[in-house]
Amino acid sequence: MSxxxxxxxGLIQGLTEFLPISSSAHLRISAAFAGWDDPGAAFTAVTQLGTETAVILYFRNKIGRVLVAWFRSLRRPSTWSDDPDARMGWLVIIGTLPIAILGLLFEDEIESAFRDLRLIAMTLIVFGILLGIADHYGRRERDLDHLTVPHGLGFGFAQALALIPGVSRSGGTITAGRLLGYKREEATEYAFLLAVPAVFASGLYQLTDIGGDTAPAWGPTIxxxxxxxxxxFAVIAWLMRFIKTHSYLPFVIYRIALGVLILVLVMTGLLDPEAGPLV
Structure with missing residues (x-):
């Protein structure tokens, strides 16, 4: 990698990680369009350490309160029900379990079959439509104080679907949140918080692959x-302002259009669904 x-x-990762359009899909598609080698799952996971560090910085006050309350709850279990921040800490852990388990079970597929451009195109379209339906018809009554263990697991399984490039980690969890009746801002905030432990665990796990036979070297990755x-960081700040007055419809339209474009290019033979370079 040059x-x-x-x-x-890195620019593409930063622009797309927090928008519900799938950063992993865009890294894969961009490399294919440019005729570059597929950067691979390890590169994607490690660069996400940068975007999740931006989450920690942006939500530092919220995350700080949650961590303090969670550690306090280890000594005083009663704070689980009394303190919303302590409950949030436990629910983030619970919501992380699905992606941790499924990520280990499907590690080989994540590196190979899941990166087929035809699958990515279909997930962009299908989950884009689901996001549009959930955002338009979902109730707007719940905030994060209403978060329960079943809801936390629901968010978690939706996040786990993002192991397939094209689903979108934020898009999947936001879709689940809107279907469960959470307000747009609340669902988006929890999607960001829920991603932190999963992304850091994945990125740290994949660090040893960087510089290997198939992964980019350390310098370009850093x-x-x-x-x-x-x-x-700039995208988070923009998105949190944007969703206060706008729906997710522009992203739904973009996802569908991009998915259709990829399918057309693959079906006409202009794009190799496995290797990626344009002919």
Whole structure:
């Protein structure tokens, strides 16, 4: 991987990680369009450490309260029901279990079959439609104080679907939240918080693969991660303002259009669904 590729892919990671359009799909598609090698799941996971660091910085006050309350709950279990921040800490852990288990079970598929551009295109379209339906028809009455263990697991299984590029980690969890009746801002905030332990665990787990036979070298990966952090922080701030007055419809339209474009290019032979370069 060249330095230019690293900068471009880091920029794409930062721009797309928090929007419900799938950063892993965009890294895969962008490399295919440019004729570059597939950056791979390890590169994606490690660069997401940069974007999740941006989440920690942006929500530092909220995350700090949750951590303090969670550690307090270890000494005083009664705070589970009394303290919303302590409950949030436990529910983030519970919601992380599905992606942790399924990520280990389907590790080989994540590296290979799940990166087929035809599958990515279909997930972009299908889950884009689901996001549109959930955002339009979902109730707007619950905030995060209403979060329960079943709801936390529901969010968690939706996040686990993002192991398939094209689903979108934020898009899947936001869709689940809207279907469960959570307000748009509340569902989005929990989607960001829920991603932190899963992404850090995945990124740290994949660190040993960087610089290997099929993964990019350390230098370009570090540059991409830094770029992703800087751009990601700006995107979080923009998105949290945007959703206060707008729906997710623009992202739904974009997902469907991109998915259709990929399918057309693959079916006409202009795009190799496995290797990716344009002919």
């Amino acid at each position: 330095w230019l590729e690293a900068i471009v892919l 540059v991409a991660t830094i770029v992703a952090f800087l751009v990601g």
